[in-house]
Amino acid sequence: MAEQYYDFIIIGGGAAGLTAAQYGARANLSTAVLESASKGGQSLLINDLENYPGVFPAVSGYELIEVMVKQAKSFGAEFLTLTVKSIEKKDSLFEITTNKGVITAKAVLLATGAKHRHLGIEGETELAGKGVSYCASCDGPFFRNKRICVIGGGDAACDEATFLSNLTDKVYLIHRRDKFRAQAAVAERVMKNPKIEIMFNKTPVKINGTNKVESIVLKDVNTGEEIVHETDAVFIFTGMIPQTALADLAEKDEAGYVVTDENMETSVKGLFCAGDVRSKPFRQIITAAADGAYAAHAAEKYIRGE
Numbered sequence: 001m002a003e004q005y006y007d008f009i010i011i012g013g014g015a016a017g018l019t020a021a022q023y024g025a026r027a028n029l030s031t032a033v034l035e036s037a038s039k040g041g042q043s044l045l046i047n048d049l050e051n052y053p054g055v056f057p058a059v060s061g062y063e064l065i066e067v068m069v070k071q072a073k074s075f076g077a078e079f080l081t082l083t084v085k086s087i088e089k090k091d092s093l094f095e096i097t098t099n100k101g102v103i104t105a106k107a108v109l110l111a112t113g114a115k116h117r118h119l120g121i122e123g124e125t126e127l128a129g130k131g132v133s134y135c136a137s138c139d140g141p142f143f144r145n146k147r148i149c150v151i152g153g154g155d156a157a158c159d160e161a162t163f164l165s166n167l168t169d170k171v172y173l174i175h176r177r178d179k180f181r182a183q184a185a186v187a188e189r190v191m192k193n194p195k196i197e198i199m200f201n202k203t204p205v206k207i208n209g210t211n212k213v214e215s216i217v218l219k220d221v222n223t224g225e226e227i228v229h230e231t232d233a234v235f236i237f238t239g240m241i242p243q244t245a246l247a248d249l250a251e252k253d254e255a256g257y258v259v260t261d262e263n264m265e266t267s268v269k270g271l272f273c274a275g276d277v278r279s280k281p282f283r284q285i286i287t288a289a290a291d292g293a294y295a296a297h298a299a300e301k302y303i304r305g306e
């Protein structure tokens with residue numbers, strides 16, 4: 001590939017990147033989305049996306065992404081399949097080194113997402129989407145009045161257990177220690193909730209089920225005793241891993257997410273960040289899309305020197 005130039009390069013083709021591509025191309029910036037594999041990111045894991053405003057009845061995450069790609073292309077955005085190795089800023093241009101050559105750009109958007117930390121136990125991958133979930137607002141409503149387990153002891157586990165307790169009579173919150181990692185106020189809300197039963201000192205060792213979750217095997221960390229706990233769903237909130245391998249230049253928060261201002265600009269002028277890799281309190285497709293729109297709008301102003 002000969003050296004290529006674009007006004008606006010977007011790394012990552014999930015909801016944030018695709019929205020930015022649409023806005024960037026529509027603003028007449030030469031815009032390209034770089035992806036190493038398939039487009040879509042975490043959205044592809046969603047079977048029924050029923051909380052995206054204006055999309056009703058529910059579609060799959062795959063269907064939404066397919067339309068977003070078409071929409072971005074209709075405005076002139078390009079899609080390049082390659083692996084980005086590094087980003088450097090040289091004077092006022094960014095130099096993006098890929099496995100297929102170097103691309104230069106005036107502005108760059110990092111939209112590389114985050115991955116859920118998995119438990120790595122038997123049954124977790126096999127039953128993902130069949131009762132094993134990493135998103136309460138996406139999948140919780142499918143388990144209305146069913147037996148629900150939540151794994152983890154951080155803010156996310158406590159917040160999501162509270163959310164899920166509005167959908168069913170009993171939520172079991174399973175944590176491997178006897179003390180929550182979550183902020184005191186968040187943990188206290190859980191402890192006062194009569195619909196949440198806390199199981200401390202238990203670590204999950206296996207999820208059982210054929211085609212759907214039937215039970216989870218829990219090991220007591222003190223005695224080593226294992227129990228089989230029947231459940232219809234296992235929601236796992238054991239932390240996220242932001243995909244920041246390309247974000248060396250930018251400032252991060254304590255948890256490793258990229259810090260931006262309200263225009264999605266990082267600590268480096270012209271380097272923007274949007275979606276789940278960004279430091280923020282609420283990670284959803286709609287918040288990723290909103291980030292992407294803000295980032296493209298700000299990138300346009302930056303590129304035009306406004």
Ligand code: NAP
Binds near residue numbers: 117119153155240
């Ligand atoms: P987190 O704070 O890293 O908590 C992860 C939890 O999962 C910890 O309790 C950890 O146990 C447990 N865990 C990790 N690996 C495990 C394993 N293999 N088996 C069993 N348990 C395991 O992650 P988070 O709750 O997703 O929060 C991430 C960040 O987002 C935090 O900075 C948090 O404050 C923020 N956040 C804030 C809010 C809010 O303000 N309302 C809501 C959501 C997230 P240990 O405690 O034993 O390590």
